[in-house]
Amino acid sequence: MPSFSLAALTVLELAPPALIDVAASCGYDAVGIRLLPAMPGGIAYPLDDEASLKETLARLDATGITVADLEVVALRPETEIAAFSTFFETGARLGARHILVAAYDPDLGRFRDTYAAFCEAAAPYGLTADLEFMPWTYVPDLATATSIVAPMRQANAGILVDALHFDRSKSSFAELGAVPAHRLHYWQLCDGPAERPATNEELIHAARYERLFPGDGGIDLISLTRAMPADITISIEVPTAELAKTVGAKDRAQRALDAARNLIARSRDGA
Secondary structure, three states: OOOEEEOHHHHOOOOHHHHHHHHHHHOOOEEEEEOOOOOOOOOOOOOOOHHHHHHHHHHHHHHOOEEEEEEEEEEOOOOOHHHHHHHHHHHHHHOOOEEEEEEOOOOHHHHHHHHHHHHHHHHHHOOEEEEEOOOOOOOOOHHHHHHHHOOOOOOOEEEEEEHHHHHHOOOOHHHHHOOOHHHOOEEEEOEOOOOOOOOHHHHHHHHHHEOEOOOOOOOOHHHHHHHOOOOOEEEEOOOEHHHHOOOOHHHHHHHHHHHHHHHHHHHHHOO
16 A cells, blocks of 8 residues: 555644644544645644644654645745745654645746746755646646646656546546656545536535545546556545534544545556
8 A cells, every 4th residue: 555645625624733643543644734725815724833833743753644745835926935935944844745836827937937946945845846737727737737847857846646636627647647757746536526517616616625535436546546656645635525514524534544545455456
């Protein structure tokens, strides 16, 4: 089995110390921590005071859980790389390995420059900067992400494949096979209905609030699992807002991990 990380979005109601404890009790290897919100006013846990950071570090030490990734860096026209110095320092103290990056700049030439500068700034902290393609952003699909990342000279630049976005963007396995292996550092696993949402608003809502556990939907996760490198971390990202009204965070996290393990086993058994 690969290592499994509990994505922040799966149990976003939990602050990092509680997230770490739930991950450990379920059998995860790592967690993702949302230091920055996905949208203005969204939920995030910046750990910008020493007490909360020390509490988080203490839970990591006590449980043996590691930090796989940090979220969410949205690169916009007005982004200033210098503003991320505290973010990088916090990530280094947490021992994080990856950063989720999203493209919110319509000028892709400018975005390339900003992203390259971000990668260079993250590198001294031992962090990769992984560009997640999402249909409603200015890097909407794998082909666009590859055109940006593949030729970059920054070794820590990567592409983040999210199973839902891979399917919803109609990206292909041929395109995935053309991605240089060293550009894939980790990936995100979930499921969704076979029918794709018709509008960006519906895409965003489903992605942020209503995903399905691996194996419960219509996405070809077996083929995707076989196409991804077997030795990189799988971040299990399954927000289930309706279910969360009646089922607690630990039970949802456990169900997500059990489903992911079953899926990986099936993919290796030829199912």
